[in-house]
Structure formats: structure tokens, C-alpha cells
Amino acid sequence: SATGGxxxxxxxxxxxxxxxxxxxxxxSPLAGFGAAADAAEKAHIIFVQLPRGAVEDPSGGALPGFVxxxxxxxxxxxxxxxxxxxxxxxxxYGTFAGPHDGTSPVEVxxxxxxxxxxxxxxxxxxxxxxxxxxxxxxxxxxxxxxTLHWYIPPGDPTHNFMEIWLPSKDDDGTAPSVAVxxxxxxxWAPASPAADSGKSWFGFPAGDTTGLPVCAVIHPASVPQxxxxxxxxxxxxxxxxxPATAPLAPAGTWTVEIRNNxxxxxxxxxxxxxxxxxxxQQNKQSRFDDPSLVQLRSACTLGSFSHACEAIVVGACxxxxxx
Numbered sequence: 001s002a003t004g005g006x007x008x009x010x011x012x013x014x015x016x017x018x019x020x021x022x023x024x025x026x027x028s029p030l031a032g033f034g035a036a037a038d039a040a041e042k043a044h045i046i047f048v049q050l051p052r053g054a055v056e057d058p059s060g061g062a063l064p065g066f067v068x069x070x071x072x073x074x075x076x077x078x079x080x081x082x083x084x085x086x087x088x089x090x091x092x093y094g095t096f097a098g099p100h101d102g103t104s105p106v107e108v109x110x111x112x113x114x115x116x117x118x119x120x121x122x123x124x125x126x127x128x129x130x131x132x133x134x135x136x137x138x139x140x141x142x143x144x145x146x147t148l149h150w151y152i153p154p155g156d157p158t159h160n161f162m163e164i165w166l167p168s169k170d171d172d173g174t175a176p177s178v179a180v181x182x183x184x185x186x187x188w189a190p191a192s193p194a195a196d197s198g199k200s201w202f203g204f205p206a207g208d209t210t211g212l213p214v215c216a217v218i219h220p221a222s223v224p225q226x227x228x229x230x231x232x233x234x235x236x237x238x239x240x241x242x243p244a245t246a247p248l249a250p251a252g253t254w255t256v257e258i259r260n261n262x263x264x265x266x267x268x269x270x271x272x273x274x275x276x277x278x279x280x281q282q283n284k285q286s287r288f289d290d291p292s293l294v295q296l297r298s299a300c301t302l303g304s305f306s307h308a309c310e311a312i313v314v315g316a317c318x319x320x321x322x323x
Contacts, residue, residue: 019090023045025038048070048074050066058158058159058274058275059159059161059235060096060097060274060304064105064305067091067305068105071113074089075117078120086120087121088120091123091124092125094275095274095304096135096272096273096301097274097275099165099228099229102308102309103227103228104225104307106305107311110122110311111309111311114311122310122311123312123313124306124308124313126315126316127301129303131298133287134272134274134275134285135271135272135288135296135300136270136288137271138270139266139267139268140258140259140265140266140269142263143260143261145257145259146258146269146295147255147256147258148255148288149254149289150253150255150289151254151287152236152239152249152251155240156276157240158238160235160236160276160286161233161273162235162272163232163233163234164256164258164269165229165230165269165271166231166232170262172263177197178196178260178262179196179259180194180217180234180257180258181195181217181257182217182255184254185250185252192217194259195218196261200216200219202215203215203216204247214237216233216235218234234256236249236286239251253289256271271288273286
């Protein structure tokens with residue numbers, strides 16, 4: 001049964017069930033019965049289930065706290081009579097956005113955990129975002145701007161989020177002076193004013209500011225998600241659902257304008273679109289949509305938990321038989 005936001009264990013062919021099966025050792029569910037015994041078969045397993053609501057959160061903001069709690073819980077359960085025991089921890093989940101520089105709270109927590117527990121290993125998945133068209137890197141000349149095209153698909157019942165990460169300093173040693181605006185698909189208003197540092201903007205349907213907004217630009221002076229630079233958050237609401245409950249955002253291509261009001265060129269501006277496709281939902285992943293967009297990058301698409309200095313990051317590949 002499901003209680004407290006935690007679902008019952010899903011069938012054996014789902015990701016969450018297969019990983020503990022593999023960790024349990026022989027007999028491997030992939031190899032069939034009759035395989036020889038191995039050391040893993042004799043090891044104990046601790047399974048920490050993340051709340052479904054945190055995994056489903058398309059902003060990625062709800063999950064990190066539970067991951068840190070899981071590390072603390074495993075650390076406590078593997079300390080017996082004051083003596084820490086060797087343990088390998090697998091974290092095969094993550095999101096797309098974040099600073100991607102190892103300074104996010106989860107990555108710092110992983111490094112701190114491993115510094116205190118040299119008997120432990122934390123294995124983190126690399127993620128599956130390489131071909132997802134969720135990352136762009138820009139250089140913006142001074143007193144100029146660059147645009148990104150953000151495709152929001154129809155029939156998506158959840159909100160969509162983009163993070164634009166700015167460096168902490170320009171080449172002249174000053175904080176970047178950047179303003180970001182969000183323009184909806186043609187035929188739909190309003191377009192946002194340019195939001196510079198410390199300002200936010202919320203777009204309401206038909207100019208009605210008494211209800212819920214359908215889009216937003218939030219540009220804080222600093223953020224807790226990373227320690228190098230700051231981040232501008234863009235949000236677009238669901239394109240499918242009951243309009244009587246909340247207004248729907250228009251599907252189509254939204255335009256993001258990033259303007260550099262500084263005196264020098266601004267380099268290494270990164271934008272990531274957050275993940276919106278947990279396996280148990282039929283959400284539709286938004287993406288950058290412009291075949292000629294030279295800023296689109298498949299690099300820097302490791303998962304948001306995959307930059308901890310001391311973690312082991314594991315990726316997957318498919319053997320096409322040519323090797």
C-alpha cells in the first residue's frame with residue numbers, strides 16, 4: 001500500500017526494483033537462475049525510497065533534500081557499535097538543471113559524506129540527457145543580446161522550467177549586468193519586460209492578475225543551488241489539464257532573450273531545461289528548438305547530482321555489435 005506519499009514497490013521489471021535485485025547478487029534477474037554465488041549475495045541491502053511527489057516535481061527542487069536525508073540515514077544504519085561499516089551507495093536518479101560544477105547542495109553533501117566515511121563509495125548515474133536538447137552555452141557581446149528558442153509541447157500536464165546560469169564575474173571583475181525576458185508564442189500575450197538582477201515578473205492570461213500566472217521570470221541576486229555565479233529561473237505552466245483549476249499556458253515555441261548590459265563580453269552563460277519525464281508519468285519533455293542554434297551543446301549534460309568530486313559516475317552504452 002502507499003502511505004505518506006510513498007508508493008508500493010512496483011513490478012520487478014521497473015527500474016526501482018531491478019537495481020536492488022542486481023545489488024543483491026546471485027541469482028541475477030538478468031542471468032536467470034542457477035548462477036554461481038557471489039560476495040554480493042551475502043551482503044546486506046538498505047533501500048531508501050524517495051517520495052513520489054519529490055521525484056515528480058518538474059522543478060527539480062523537491063528531490064535534493066530527500067537525497068541528503070537518505071545519505072544520513074544510510075550512514076547511521078551502517079555504523080554498528082560506533083564502528084562504520086563498508087558500504088556502496090547507488091544513486092540512480094537525478095535531474096537536468098543545476099550549476100553542473102559540484103557546488104550544488106547534494107554534491108557537496110556527497111563529498112562531505114565520503115570525506116567522513118572513507119570506507120564508503122557513492123555511485124551516481126550520469127543521466128540520459130546527452131541527446132535531449134536541454135543544454136545551451138552562449139557568449140553574449142557587451143550591449144548586445146542572444147536568444148534561445150524553447151519548445152513547450154502540447155498535452156503536457158506539468159510545469160516547465162529553465163535555469164540560466166551566469167558567471168560570478170565579468171572579465172573586468174564586476175558582477176554581470178544581465179536582463180532576461182520571456183516572449184510567448186506568436187498571437188499570445190504578454191511578453192515579459194527585461195528582468196535584471198533582483199527582479200521578477202509573472203505573466204497572467206488576459207492580463208488578469210487575480211488568478212494564477214502561466215509563466216514567470218525570476219532573477220535573484222544570489223541562489224542556494226550553487227556557490228559560483230547566480231541563476232535566472234524561467235517557468236512556463238502546464239499546457240494540458242482542467243482550465244477551471246488553473247490557467248493553461250500556450251504550447252509552442254517561446255523565445256528567451258538574454259541581454260548583456262555590461263561593458264565587456266559575457267562568456268560561458270549556460271542554460272539547462274529541467275527534466276520533466278519521470279518513468280511513471282506521461283509528461284512531455286520540453287527542449288531547445290532550433291536546428292541552426294549554434295549554442296546547443298550535448299556536453300555538460302551529466303545529471304545534476306553527477307559532479308561530486310569523490311563520487312563514481314557511471315554511464316551506459318549500447319553495443320551495436322561492431323566492436
